[in-house]
Amino acid sequence: MSGKGAPELSVRNAGDLRVAVIAAQWHEKVMDGLVDGALRALHEMGIDEPTLLRVPGSWELPVAARAMAKRGYDAVVALGVVIRGGTPHFDYVCQGVTQGLTQVSVDTGVPVGFGVLTCDDEQQALDRAGLEGSSEDKGHEAVTAAVATATTLRSVSEPWH
Template sequence: MSTTKTPAPTPNLDTSGLSAAIVAATWHARFMDGLIAGAERACADAGIEPLLVRVPGAFELPVVADRLAQTYDVVVALGVVIRGESPHFDYVCRAATDGLTRVALDRATPVGFGLLTCDNDQQAFDRAGLDGSREDSGYAAAIAALETAVALRRLP
């Protein structure tokens, strides 16, 4: 039995008419499988069938998210970066985070931030939404983006 904490969507969240896309890295396949499953489940809970696009790693998330944000109401970006022995971790995390922020602001499109930036495999496991994980970051990222899209739709 899973001990995963899954955030509850806002009650009566009207996602009718919204479209969603998920862009997901391929590195760290086990953790990515959990993140993708969580994001897809959140979309299904909202009555949306998302498009799934795979990219090599976290560094590639922003460029594909930008293209998707041109035609989808919500983009969920998923990836895992685990600290190594070089500063590569810092550069990739910063570039992906800054790039995804730019996409959200430049396109006025909610981007669910499901990029795990972890020191080790255990931290990634704890957040990946797998059986026994403490958190479901894929589900949380998708719900946050969907709730933001609904909030934006209500604004004048």
């Protein structure tokens, strides 16, 4: 979800959902904000015992997300930050992580909240990290999207095939 035009999502009856939050470790200050926003959102929805996993970087998010989806979690939230540098590394990591998380969600049927910031510089990441003075809280948004999708899927009476 993006700042302008983002829907106002109302999530109900989510307290019994099993949710895993997977967070990269690079860019500690930004990641602390994203994790705090994610955990706050879960608490607001009545999900007080989520699983929190830390992985080295954003590249490792898809494999961890797949593992949690296969272990019966109702929703998975992936949090990370990739900041553009002077090499094509940024493009490869962003593309791989995005495709990997999409594949996990589609292949398993488990919603994966996309809380991976892909920024040109550190200030852009800080502005989206949900810290004091940030203009956006992408950790909170990623959880809200994933849990809202999980509750929507749960309401469907026929399996998706």
